[in-house]
Amino acid sequence: MTDDLDPMNDDAFDAELSAMFAEVAPPQEDPVFVEQVNKRLANPDRMRFLALGGAGATGSAVAGTQLENLVGLIPADQVNGVLGQALGFFGPEAIVTALFGVMALGFAWVLPGMRSAI
Amino acid sequence: MTPSDGELIAMVIAGKDQRAFSSLVSRHQSAVRAVLMRLCRNAALADDLAQETFIKAYNKMSAYTGAGTFKAWLCRIAYTEFLMSARKRKAIDKTMEKLKAQPMETHQAPADGGARVDLDRGLATLGEEERTCVILCYASGLSHSDAAEVTGLPLGTVKSHVNRGKAKLKAWFERKEAAA
Secondary structure, three states, rough: OOOOOOOHHHHHHHHHHHHHHHHHOOOOHHHHHHHHHHHHHHHOOOOHHHHHHHHHHHHHHHHHHHHHHHHHHHHHHHHHHHHHHHHHHHHHHHHHHHHHHHHHHHHHEEEEEEEEHO | OOHHHHHHHHHHHHHHHHHHHHHHHHHHHHHHHHHHHHHHHHHHHHHHHHHHHHOOOOOOHHHHOOOHHHHHHHHHHHHHHHHHHHHHHHHHHHHHHHHHHHHOOOOOOOOOOHHHHHHHHHHHHHOHHHHHHHHHHHHHOOOOHHHHHHOOOOOOHHHHHHHHHHHHHHHHHHHHHHHO
16 A cells, blocks of 8 residues: 555656656657548548438338328329429329439438538 | 647637647647557557547537546547447457457557566556556546546545555566566
8 A cells, every 4th residue: 555655665666657658658749640530530431321321211212102102192183282283283203203302412411411420 | 839729629619620630639649549558458459449539529529618638538538438449348359369460569669568568467467447547647647636537436536546556566566576
């Protein structure tokens, strides 16, 4: 225990221990390490983007097939307003395609922004 | 004039200034890597965790409130990274086995080998918390209160761990010298 140690000896060992740690410490300047960190910041984990993008695209495809059925069930002649006009003019396939386009744009917007979250 | 840590941090938070962040990395890499190298006892793994530490720090920079030193904040992230990696023990053991087959780090002078091995062997004789506290205070030069912040231990506990660890190391080195 330190209480049993001679304070002068303890100070000497303290300096010795600090010197031992300093001797085996990495260099104060290491441009190679800094460069490696910069590279990793510039190139975020591509696998994660691919996994997220893949999962999102699969989810959109599943949702899209259901959406087409759902839109197809809506009687175009009974729907008023913009949706009614769009259904009558474009048909359910075109509307689902447009929704897919919006979702794809959403992924394109969100994924680059996720760099800061990784 | 060299900008302070606070000024560089403000530049990173304001505009994700990568040059300012590089200066912070350059300034603190030695302390962070020194802690991780002694904790991991494996230079390659320690450097990987150190890189991860700096990337997390960059992404979470706005969470740094200025309470405590920036170095202590980085060391806390590094210590958390170390604990997380230690939980993945199986993966680490595999990596260690692979690394054992490879030559040791090239950036360290061969003359350091003996000192490093001695210090790591001495540190291995300490209890886990003693070892962590001694490493935080001596490898990165953190104060006892900074080490208490990093580990989440009470200040008095950190002080006694450091004193006890130091006494054990002293006895270990004395025994080693006597045996030589």
